[in-house]
Amino acid sequence: MPETRMRTPLGRAIGLGSAKEGVQHWWMQRVTAVALVPLVVWFVIWVIILTGSGADRAAFIAWLRDPVSAAVWVLLLIAAFYHGALGLQVVIEDYVGNEGARLGLIVVMRLMALLGCILGIVAVAKLSLGA
Amino acid sequence: MASETRPLSPHLQVYRWQLTSVLSILHRAAGLALAAGTILLIWWLVAAAIGPGAYAGIRDFLGSWIGLLLLFGWSLTLYYHLCNGIRHLFWDTAHGLELPQVYAGGWTVLAATAALTAMSWIIGLIHWSA
Ligand code: HEM
Numbered sequence: 013m014p015e016t017r018m019r020t021p022l023g024r025a026i027g028l029g030s031a032k033e034g035v036q037h038w039w040m041q042r043v044t045a046v047a048l049v050p051l052v053v054w055f056v057i058w059v060i061i062l063t064g065s066g067a068d069r070a071a072f073i074a075w076l077r078d079p080v081s082a083a084v085w086v087l088l089l090i091a092a093f094y095h096g097a098l099g100l101q102v103v104i105e106d107y108v109g110n111e112g113a114r115l116g117l118i119v120v121m122r123l124m125a126l127l128g129c130i131l132g133i134v135a136v137a138k139l140s141l142g143a
Numbered sequence: 144m145a146s147e148t149r150p151l152s153p154h155l156q157v158y159r160w161q162l163t164s165v166l167s168i169l170h171r172a173a174g175l176a177l178a179a180g181t182i183l184l185i186w187w188l189v190a191a192a193i194g195p196g197a198y199a200g201i202r203d204f205l206g207s208w209i210g211l212l213l214l215f216g217w218s219l220t221l222y223y224h225l226c227n228g229i230r231h232l233f234w235d236t237a238h239g240l241e242l243p244q245v246y247a248g249g250w251t252v253l254a255a256t257a258a259l260t261a262m263s264w265i266i267g268l269i270h271w272s273a
Contacts, residue, residue, distance in 0.1 A: 042232060042235060045232060046232065049225065049228075049229065052221065052225055056218070056221070060263060060266050060267045060270065061270070063267050063270060064267070064270025065270075067205075068202075069191055069198040069199075072191050072198075073191065092181060093181065096174070096177065096178040096181060099174045099178070100174075100175075100178055103171065103174075128181055128182070128185050131185050131188070131189055132184070132189075134192075135188035135189045135191065135192035138192045139191055
């Protein structure tokens with residue numbers, strides 16, 4: 013309703029206004045948060061079970077050999093790193109005033125999140141598929 | 144004095160500490176700590192993928208008292224961020240925003256965090272000695 017009431021036809025045609033990215037960011041922060049609730053509960057319970065068996069490598073690998081567990085691990089890694097990167101970006105935007113430094117930090121942070129996520133997925137894949 | 148009735152802007156130096164603001168900044172601190180904690184997670188995975196030697200290294204580290212302290216802090220942080228995150232998601236549906244409800248929710252989050260952390264460690268430690 014505000015869209016039609018508050019904006020002129022010209023305003024709508026050229027589409028100036030918000031950058032239209034904030035909503036996506038905010039929304040994905042919520043979506044990943046909701047996804048993380050069951051994933052994190054699953055993860056913590058498994059880590060406790062693993063601790064019970066002495067947390068040895070064989071038990072860890074046996075867990076990852078199960079295809080469903082490996083898939084959930086990958087989901088967890090993607091959700092956690094995506095959510096973390098979105099969150100860290102907000103913190104950087106809040107505290108780093110200088111525009112160049114802010115953009116630089118965000119780029120470095122995103123690359124590190126991507127690297128961590130890929131490292132994790134590759135490790136899960138290797139352990140899950142054997143080798 | 145007229146100035147005493149004027150609204151206060153929330154600067155850290157002039158605003159009294161209270162549950163609402165403390166839990167809010169703790170959520171951010173927890174998010175930052177969890178992001179740092181992912182390094183440990185990836186280290187664990189990659190060490191397991193590299194081989195038994197590397198895995199033994201991180202296992203020994205996590206089994207040391209510094210490692211256990213880190214794990215304890217991690218579990219506490221994770222549960223706090225999880226519980227308070229659910230509170231955030233609930234707020235996003237425009238519920239529970241009256242001040243008394245915000246306080247009730249805040250204390251609930253603290254109690255749930257303590258309970259979940261204690262429960263996890265009790266379960267973990269029972270398995271441990273077995
Ligand atoms: C366990 C499930 C989780 C839930 C339910 C959750 C929920 C949330 C929510 C709702 C927010 C937005 C808060 C706001 O708008 O101020 C948030 C922010 C954040 N989360 Fe999570 N989160 C979870 C796990 C994680 C994990 C694993 C990480 C680390 C990788 C993380 C890192 C962050 C960061 C850095 C922020 C930004 C903090 C800020 O802007 O103040 N979260 N989380």
